[in-house]
Amino acid sequence: MRVAIVTESFLPQVNGVAGTVRHAVDRLTTTGHQVLVVAPGAGPAAYSGAEVVRVRSLALPGYRSFPLGLPDPAVQHALARFRPDVVHLASPIALGAVGLRAARRLGVPTVAVFQTDVAGFARQYGVRAEHLIDRWVGHLHRRADRTLVPSTASWDQLAALGVPDLHLWRRGVALDLFDPGHRDEALRAAWTGGEPGRTVVGYVGRLAQEKRVRRLAELADLPGVHLVVVGDGPERGWLAERLPAATFTGMLRGPELARAFASLDVFVHTGEAETFCQTVQEAQASGVAVVAPAAGGPLDLVAPGRTGSLYDVTDPGALRRAVGALVADPDTRARLARGGRQAVAGRSWARVVDELVDHYAAVVAPVPGRLAA
Template identity: 55%
Template sequence: MRVLIVAESFAPQLNGVAHSVLRTAEHLLARGHSPLVVAPAGRGTHRDSTDPDDRAYGYPVVRVPSLPLPGYPEVRIAVPGRRVADAVARHRPHVVHLAGPFALGAAGSAAAGRAGVPAVAVYQTDLAAYARTYLPVAGAAGARLAWHLLRRIHTASARTLAPSRASLAALTAHGVPRVHLWPRGVDCARFHPGHRDEALRRRLGRPGEVLVGYVGRLAPEKQVHLLAEVSRLPGVRLVVVGDGPCRARLAAALPDALFLGRRTGPELARLYASFDVFAHPGPFETFGQTLQEAMASGLPVVAPATGGPLDLVRPGRTGFLVPPGRGSGFREAVDRLARDADLRRAFGRAGRAAVAERTWETVGDRLIDHYRLAAAESCGAVPT
């Protein structure tokens, strides 16, 4: 099967969309399919699939010009032009995968429609929440506009895949048809309690301190400032892994926390496993990939009782869900875990067991099934 993946974000950026596209393309290759990725270029450059930086992926990557998001230049907004339509004509896909569709996804949807190719739209970003966060002047009107755009793209798709029950309900409530649940996978070999590193723990905190980790972007919508009360708990060291436009402001607001910046690969896996508790206050997570990675690493998780975490965290068994937007909830939950090592271990074991079967191979095969069903429903002929 030839699959054209139109991604709003892609490597080397670090976020949920980029990561899931990487793993999806890897899985398609492993199963003998032919992916092609269309994604924004970095720093406004005009790159294409001949760029040597993209050859290492094992499949072609077409880069389209992009502009930085005001106030957050690491996020690129694509300016599609003709490149998406040209990629469709060249690759002749059996299905077009729209990953977190927005600007580039709209162009991908239109190109797929003109070519008579079914599109599978994968909902990954709460654009309405982003509009409220980054365009506060627009307020509710900005959120309505975001949903209007999303509804157009997803309604034109043969299928929409939602990562969580909360996302599925939101899409359905806003009039999006043909919505199906498709969660994300996690690499339980890479993220494993066995990577715990006592020497690393000694560098991160004082002897006997409980290490509470946060991993993710340092952006307004993540609301990391809500962990300020956690950082002041006696015997607790908050360790923040990630980067973004709020780093300087957060470092000033959380002077007792340790900020490590961006970490990837084996180093990130060792950090996860070396924490004692994982906390993520972001209330706009459509899924919560870092929560899964923490659970695979054997950590109890504290997260807001909204969105994707509702599917991932079993309160009182794998962690705690607390009221969104309230730092006191995180402080109370972390304090309880910090005082009870046996409870931390029990939650960590249960969390690891809960995600053990959520491999990328399993969810990747389910995605391929969605591709085939979308093609069949659109009366397309797809090779077996």
Template identity: 55%
Template sequence: MRVAIVTESFPPDINGVAHCTLQTAQHLHRRGHQPLVIAPAGPHDGPPDGGGDADGTHPFPVVRIPSLPLPGYPQVRVALPSRRLAAAITSHRSDLVHLASPFVLGARGMTAALRLRIPAVAVYQTDLGGYARTYLGAGENAAWRRIRAVHTAADRTLAPSTAAARDLDEHGVPRVALWPRGVDTERFHPARRDPELRRSLAPGGELIVGYVGRLAPEKNVELLAPLCSLPGVRVVVVGDGPSEPALRAAMPGAHFLGRRTGTELARIFASLDVFAHTGPQETFCQTVQEAQASGVPVVAPAAGGPLDLVDHGRTGLLVPPGDADEVRDAVSLLAAHPRKRAALGQAGREAVEGRTWEAIVDQLIDHYADVLMARTAVAA
């Protein structure tokens, strides 16, 4: 199967869309399929050559589309109009177009698929309506009109969680199916717990509570500020973003480690005592899965993707969204009960052991096959 993956983000970007796209393309290649990735060019990419991967690090072609940084948030790149997208799909002879969190480049990918009469699967992954509300204070309805237009044109929309599927249904998006996310259970593993790292972060033997993710307004990381005053607790923040200066000022006792990836990130995850996520707008929340795979108990808001991932009281604790006192109380409870922490961590690990990327992308291939079969039946 020849699959053109049109994505709003791709490594070296570090975010959920980029990571999911990379895992999808890699597994398709391993399964003998022929993926093509089309993504915005980053600030250090040279002029795209239209033929493939600029750095040769991937076993599949990657076509980069010229882009500009989003004003006020340069980590996000917005692709410019380009004929290169349709030309790449045509030269690849794609059987199907996969739209990863489509909005700008993805919308153009949907237009190209319609013009070329190629079936399309659209993956909903970003709460753009919530982002518009958070950043602009308006525009949520306009964002949903855009989402509805793109996803309605697709043969199938894949939602990462039941909450996301419900949102799509309530906003009139048809043909929605569930497709969750995988986790690397070998990289993220309790065995990576590092006593030396723990001593460097908490030399007094404090309970280490960590957050991993973007430091941006929609993540509500400031809800962790009250934890800094809890006796015997040390807060560790991993990530970067526009909110970092304000968060450093609000949490002077916290360790800010910046952006970390790969095995180093896995070592940090496994060395935590509690993982706390605070963002209420997650359509899935990959970092919760990575914490669970690392055997670390999770505190997360009872909203969006975490509702599917956290079985309250068994694999973690859910708290009301946006409530700093509830986050503090949940962490205090876990700090006082080490056996409870151990039980939640073990149950979380057991819950994700079957959610490998191999298993999850095999589910995606089944969705592709269904869409292609339906198109063939209609043509017949």
């Protein structure tokens, strides 16, 4: 099959959208499909056997590392030249809208993957545009032939916008990378200064307002805890000032990231607008007890008391209490860690991308009366 992926983000960016596309390309090319990627901003012109067409972009204020794709005739030219069987729209909002229009003009079926709650992020930044954003997101997904959502919360969100033909498509996890066997006692000692008996609690992700990372300050003086913050972003300075005893590793990738995950005792996530929350899966695969918000994607990933712990995001003390309970109870930590690892045992990226191909196949059959944009 010839698959064109029009994505809002791709390498060298590191985020959920770029990561999902990267794993999809890896598996698609390995299994014999021909792939074209259309992405905004500067970056590699090829990846894993697929050509990457770069189009015009604009750096967002406060997010200089995140290029926003702009309308560019290169999108339709690239699709017309490649002649895809299907166009995959990865988290469409800006460049995805251009790709959708081009695909409809060319009569190519589309699969749209909802991955970013842009309206939710806007709320975190105090931008009063949720209604307009939701209308735009609904408009795009209603025009796609099929929409894939990562969680039941996302399903409900898009169904409320009138989007038809919704299908649940979860994310995979790199089970060959994230594993309890990577736990490193020397690394833990370096984090804690060799102080015995400390429970290492960690956050992994972008240090940005939409992730609600300022809630980590609630854990600053939790007895017996050493806090580790993995990642980077605009909120790092604020956090470092209020968490002087914490370890800030910066962004980690590959084996270093896997080692950091497995060396935690408790993983905590603070974001309330996550459509999925990939780092929860990575922590579970690493054999680490999880504390996550009872909102969005984590509601599907964490079964309280079995595969992790959820806290009420409306309760200012809930995060601290949830983490404190696990710090005080190593047996429960171990049980939740085992349950979490068992829950993700079958979620390899290979299996998940093979499911994606089934969705492609479902829309490739000729659709009578397809309208031009």
